[in-house]
Amino acid sequence: MAPNSESGGGQPGGDAAKWYELFSRGARDWLRHDEKVRESVRQHLPQIVAGGELINGGSRTVRVPVRMLEHYHFRLRRPEEQQGAGQGKAKPGDVFADPSKQRGPGEKGPGGQDEGEVQLLLEFKVDDIVDWLWEEMELPNLKARVGPSEDSDWVREGWDRRGARSRLDRRRSFKELVKRRGAPGATPTFTDEDLRYRQLARRRQPAIHAVVFFLLDVSGSMSDRDRKLAKTFFFWVVQGLRREYRSLETVFVAHTTEAWEFTEAEFFQVSGTGGTVASTGLAKVQEIIDERYNPSRCNIYLFYASDGDNSVSDSADARETLSAIAEDACFTGYVEVSSGLSRQLATETGRLFAEMAAAGCAAGSYALNDFDDVWGAVRHFFSAESRAEETASP
């Protein structure tokens, strides 16, 4: 929301209207207010955006509803909060404020006199948020495996006598002038011959090749909230990694008792019913790796989100497939979403990943219980510092 300057009420007198626009203090203070709100939203961004309505059909903004700022001020207690006190005829046990007099939720009250509240809807660009929050995070264990794709970039290279004004190299031009004049002391004057412009050239570099698998358990035991929690985590991971690595490939897989590969847009909408057989999902990932990615030329990552309730009969299969993947992968991460229950990874799948880590594979897990935690999870997996701490004190 931003103030739009209005022409003075459709009045023809242009000069007079302009004179009064000089006083547009309302707009100025409005902007200052918005700035303050944005500042404070920004300070609490991890909590706010994680719970926000953000996976809305590919739109690149997050909407955060906020209230207007208000002055601190003294005010009288509301009648509901008041308690009686007195020195009169009251006896111990008398009730002064009768809570039963308060209106029940079903009843209608008298029409209000107060002015309605105005709510601001702030829009943040996803890219901005990632800029603010995604600090010094990186894929763990990234190895210099070079794939078929290449980055190309413009680099400065050499000088020329012609070029864009903005790339004029003053120091170089001045040297040319001195060279031409030779004798010191004479007043130097530039000619077009002296000017030197920096040139740009396109250079290709082999890109580091990485693929990230996002595997999501969408079985019936995952509640809507669990699913949303996992998707929120994935969403921010995808945003952050894309920003960091230009040639990053992503693969989205969801599983119940079967497994399917999805496009990104579909993946964030997917839901399912049925039992949980983790090995099917892992097998699907393995299949895709075999089909499309050569582990020796590609960094492979797997992030798996589930509530951890794998069916018991599947545990042997799951272990086998997971260790096969872990051999090729640079890192496998497990996010346990269990809203309300903080089981701290004491589940079937949780134990599986703990075993893997104990066996020396690059694996990690994180218990994600609440939306406030999403950025904690992101930091856990991708910030170099938190991983260093972890290895220091396992």
Next chain:
Amino acid sequence: MTDETWQSYTRRIEELAARSGLAFHPVDFEAVPDTFMMEIAVYGLPVRMPHWSFGVRYIYQLIQRHMGHSRLFEVVFPGNPGHAYLASSNGLAENILVTAHVLGHADFSRNNLLFKRCQEQLSEHIVEHAANHARQIQQAIETHGLQRVEIVLDAALALEQHIDVDQSLRRSRYSEYLDEKRTPEDDEFRKRFAQLEPTAASSGVEPKKRAPVPPHPERDLLWFVAQYAPEMESWERDIFLAVRENPSISIRCLPLRS
């Protein structure tokens, strides 16, 4: 609206008002665009310091106007001469009514005791006075930075309602000591008593007692904080005093609401 027609009406309205016994200072009329009108209403004064809270009021006012809940016809500042802003979107008939209404305000503000006292203390140049405060705060922002000034203004404006209209605008500090007991006059009896016992008379000189702060319950919170807050810099105290004077200045006539 043609100015000439309206001015001729104004002259006639003034005659009418004088004939029906109203006594008022002359009023300058100025037609201003709606946006400027809204700002005067929001800020209470034609010039005032910048603060985000005015931005909030401005948004409310803007929304109210867009929803057609409120329309401002005029804002009057009392003084000699008084100054009335009329919305330039007013029609001729509306302006005639509003002019008559403004003269009513002018009569009231000239004869009302509170206004009278306020104007005596500030001279009659209210707007210029307010402009000085705004400049003073603008200077504080330039020297100390917006952040620090804003913190002080946040605190001061939170207490804005807590002024004491019965107190003078320029108050002096409480007297530091309690009133001394009046020394009794040297009457015949005391002279003789002193002769009787020389030591008893001299004991009348007692050490002065410090008065408690505040000596009585204080309503004028902004003034009290500015005078007695232990850890404030002088420019911060000045801002408190400036904020304190502003609402007293802007006991303005509430805008008409349709």
